[in-house]
Structures are given as structure tokens and as C-alpha cells.
Amino acid sequence: MDILDFRFDAIWNYRELFIRGLWITLGLTVVGYAGGLILGLFVGLGKLSKKKWVYYPAKYYVDFFRGTPLLVQLLLIHTALIPSIFGHSLGFFVSGAVALMLNSAAYNAEIIRAGINSIEKGQMEAARSLGMPYKTAMRLIILPQALRRMIPPFGNELIALMKDSSLVSMIAGSELLYAGKVVAGATLRPWEPYLTVAVLYLLLTFIFGKLISYVEKRFSNSYVPSPRKQRLSVGRTEAGG
Amino acid sequence: MITIRSLHKSFGSLQVLQGIDYEIKEKEVICIIGPSGSGKSTFLRCINLLEEITRGEIFIDGIQVNDPKTDINEIRKEVGMVFQQFNLFPHMRVIDNITMAPIKIRKMGKTDADTLARQLLKKVGLADKADAYPEQLSGGQKQRVAIARALAMKPKVMLFDEPTSALDPEMVKEVLDVMKQLALEGMTMVVVTHEMGFAKEVGDRVAFMDNGLLVEEGTPDELFNQPKNERTKAFFSKVLV
Numbered sequence A: 001m002d003i004l005d006f007r008f009d010a011i012w013n014y015r016e017l018f019i020r021g022l023w024i025t026l027g028l029t030v031v032g033y034a035g036g037l038i039l040g041l042f043v044g045l046g047k048l049s050k051k052k053w054v055y056y057p058a059k060y061y062v063d064f065f066r067g068t069p070l071l072v073q074l075l076l077i078h079t080a081l082i083p084s085i086f087g088h089s090l091g092f093f094v095s096g097a098v099a100l101m102l103n104s105a106a107y108n109a110e111i112i113r114a115g116i117n118s119i120e121k122g123q124m125e126a127a128r129s130l131g132m133p134y135k136t137a138m139r140l141i142i143l144p145q146a147l148r149r150m151i152p153p154f155g156n157e158l159i160a161l162m163k164d165s166s167l168v169s170m171i172a173g174s175e176l177l178y179a180g181k182v183v184a185g186a187t188l189r190p191w192e193p194y195l196t197v198a199v200l201y202l203l204l205t206f207i208f209g210k211l212i213s214y215v216e217k218r219f220s221n222s223y224v225p226s227p228r229k230q231r232l233s234v235g236r237t238e239a240g241g
Numbered sequence B: 001m002i003t004i005r006s007l008h009k010s011f012g013s014l015q016v017l018q019g020i021d022y023e024i025k026e027k028e029v030i031c032i033i034g035p036s037g038s039g040k041s042t043f044l045r046c047i048n049l050l051e052e053i054t055r056g057e058i059f060i061d062g063i064q065v066n067d068p069k070t071d072i073n074e075i076r077k078e079v080g081m082v083f084q085q086f087n088l089f090p091h092m093r094v095i096d097n098i099t100m101a102p103i104k105i106r107k108m109g110k111t112d113a114d115t116l117a118r119q120l121l122k123k124v125g126l127a128d129k130a131d132a133y134p135e136q137l138s139g140g141q142k143q144r145v146a147i148a149r150a151l152a153m154k155p156k157v158m159l160f161d162e163p164t165s166a167l168d169p170e171m172v173k174e175v176l177d178v179m180k181q182l183a184l185e186g187m188t189m190v191v192v193t194h195e196m197g198f199a200k201e202v203g204d205r206v207a208f209m210d211n212g213l214l215v216e217e218g219t220p221d222e223l224f225n226q227p228k229n230e231r232t233k234a235f236f237s238k239v240l241v
Ligand SMILES: Nc1ncnc2c1ncn2[C@@H]1O[C@H](COP(=O)(O)OP(=O)(O)OP(=O)(O)O)[C@@H](O)[C@H]1O
Pocket: B011, B014, B016, B034, B035, B036, B037, B038, B039, B040, B041, B042, B043
């Protein structure tokens, strides 16, 4: 095949398939990521717990989801777990989002554990010495500082999860890669559909990357608000009071 | 006010405190001196149970601190602590560092807490720093904020663990002056320090700790001018009073 003999007009007829795939990939990413953050917070806190009955379930959870391939987890959830709970499949989106969520929660748990551990011991001691219960100190003193340090690894996790969502094509989930597969089969041309898919993934990576660097800049190392923001907030107070 | 009986503390097989008996009365300023590693910090941290006590008893106002039935947070509300490394909360403005515990723990109203915090800032000479963030302060200023933060809980006793040891020499005095003022106002204080001048001038009693034991104690005059114990004498000959 001549590489220069691309015929992207063949793809154009299938544009709606790709656009739909793009949205589904985006949906899987957003739902899986948000769920993974919340669940990961609990699992991460569990891994920090001194109570054995909290610590061990959290540890085994992380070990399982980080130690087995996502594809295996996805198939287990889609073909075994969900059908045995509900009696039938709930569709690829539910299975895919749940698998991505459970999987990324394990990685997020480690990010959260490491972030919390990176806060100097003195912070917790100072809070406790003021009479603050452990949970309050965690919420008001430790987590706000730790979350900042977690932003860069959380950003990496978002992009990784977005790319991992392509595995949902293996359970016939009509996300982006699946659209490429279908079109490749229909046109018998492998280059154009898969290149299109790759470019669309790149586009998503680019957008997420921009988003992440915006958030990172917003929560830079310094806690002191930038002069512009300070002036704005002063303005608001004056207007309000 | 504080009664300590047969206090033992070990870290694993390392015996750090080997049976301390001590009595601290209201409004007394106790200075604890002694070589590095002798257990001074550990002793102080046992008083508000930042370290678990291996054996012995501590009573504050008749309540046994290390009784499992005692709510340690209730005790800690009454026991302020100032750390060598300040341990200010970097993500909060100075004023919020000070008002947070009164609001969240003492359930004080926001305006009352704010008024109190501004009074305390004035007292430690930092009235103009209310809106600054800790990273914008010098070491001496940070430590004075830390003192104000502890005082905002209106504690009955203040514990200081080498409050000036992390400071540049030119900032030591501003912190010691605040502490001196506090002593004059009748605050009960336990101060671990290497500042012999402060111990002499402000301390009601000075205790010398070595190897996990309070080897000798008495008025500053007794201890500095007529030490009886050989180890105390040896220590003073090294530190040049
Ligand atoms: N969390 C801990 N785990 C194990 N050992 C500890 C711990 N904290 C303190 N120690 C040990 O206990 C001993 C006493 O320490 P401590 O900090 O109380 O001494 P110190 O008199 O305050 O010394 P310094 O003047 O250097 O601050 C030291 O040998 C120290 O290594």
C-alpha cells in the first residue's frame, strides 16, 4: 500500500461514528475519573489507617487492581460480576465506567497515601495539640496541603485513564477506538481510520493537558494569592460590605 | 496543677524516660535544660499525650491524662504547645491560623475569634501581619504567631519545646520577650530551652534532665550557682552559663 495514497474522504462518510466515539470516550473518562477520585480517597485513607480491618481490605484492593491487567478486570466486571448481581448486562458504558473507576481508584489511593504522608508530621501534631480530633485535623489541615501535592500525579492519572478507556472496545463499547475498528472493517482500509483515531486521542490528550497545567498553575507552590487575584478579592469584599 | 508520677517512656527497646516525678504549680514557669537526646522533648510531649506513655501517671487539674476514659482532646484544649519548627499551617493566613481552633474546637463566634486573634497579634507585636501567609514571615515572626495561635485557645498551661532553637540569633530576643511577658501575666509555662539567660531570669524553677531522669531541680540560683549533682556541674562546665 502506498502511504501517500490516503483517502480520507472514505472516513468522512463515517464521521458521526467517530464523533459519537469521541463523546463516549470522554464520558467514560469523566465518569471513571470522578468516581476513581472519590473512591480512591477512601481507599487511600484506608491504607493510612492503623486499624487492621480497615488497612488490609484497602491494601488488598490496591494490590488486586494494580496487580492485574485492566482488560481482565473489565471482562470480569462485564461478563461475570454485573450479570451475577443484576441478572443481565447493564451495557458496556456501565461496565466500562465501573472498571475504569475501580482501577483508577487503586492508583489514586497510592497518590493520596503518598501525598498525605509527604506532609510534615509537625502539621498533624500542631493541629492535635490544639485539641483537634484526628478527622478534623485531616480535613482542615492535612488534606488541603496534601491535595496540592497530588495535582501533578492526578493529572497523569487522568491522561492514563483516558487512554485506558480504549480497552472498552473489547466489550464492544462504541467508544473512539471501536469506531476506528468498525470503519477499518467496513472500508477495508486500516491506515485512515486508525490514524484518525490516534489524532482524536491526541486532541483529547492536548485538551486535558491544557486543563491540567491550568489547574497546576492555579495551585502553584506558593499559598500567597497572586497580586491580581488579591486585588479582585478585595474589590469583591468592598462591594459586598 | 500538673502532677507527674513515675513517668516512663520507651520507643521499642530504647528507654527514653526512666521514671520522672514532678509537680508543677499554677503560674509557675519551669525551665527544663539538659543535653541533647536526654528526653526533654519526649517529656514535654508526654504531658499532652503527643507521645503515648509507657508507664506512670500524669494529672492535669486532677484529671488523669493517660486514663483511657479521658477525652484527650479536652485536655489538649487546655494545654498550649509551641514547637521548635513553628508548625504554622501554611495554607492559611496568619489570622486564620489563630482563629481556626477557637472557631472549630471552642465553637467561638467568628467575630469574637477575630477580635481575640487581633488582640493576640497585637500582643506579640504583629498586628500588621493578620492577612499575611506564614511563608511571608521571618522565623521569629512565625514563632510569635505560633504562640498567639496556642494562646487563642486560652490554655491553662503552655508547653514550649526549644522555641528559639531554629531561629537566627537576631530573632531570638523577640520571641523570648513575648514569653517573658506571658510569664509576667501569670501563665503556667513549661519551657525546654538552651537559653540559660532566659531560664535564670524568667524561670521560677529550673530542672536538669539527663538520660531520661530529672537529675536535679531548684530555683535558678540554686541550680546555676550551687549545683549539687556531678552531672549538672559537668553540663554547666560545658555550656558556659
Ligand atoms: N519517635 C521516636 N522513635 C524512636 N526514638 C525516638 C523518638 N523520639 C525520640 N526518640 C529518641 O529518644 C531520645 C530522646 O529524644 P528527645 O527528642 O526527647 O531528646 P531531647 O532531650 O529533646 O533532645 P534535643 O535537645 O536534641 O531536642 C533520643 O535518643 C531520640 O533518638
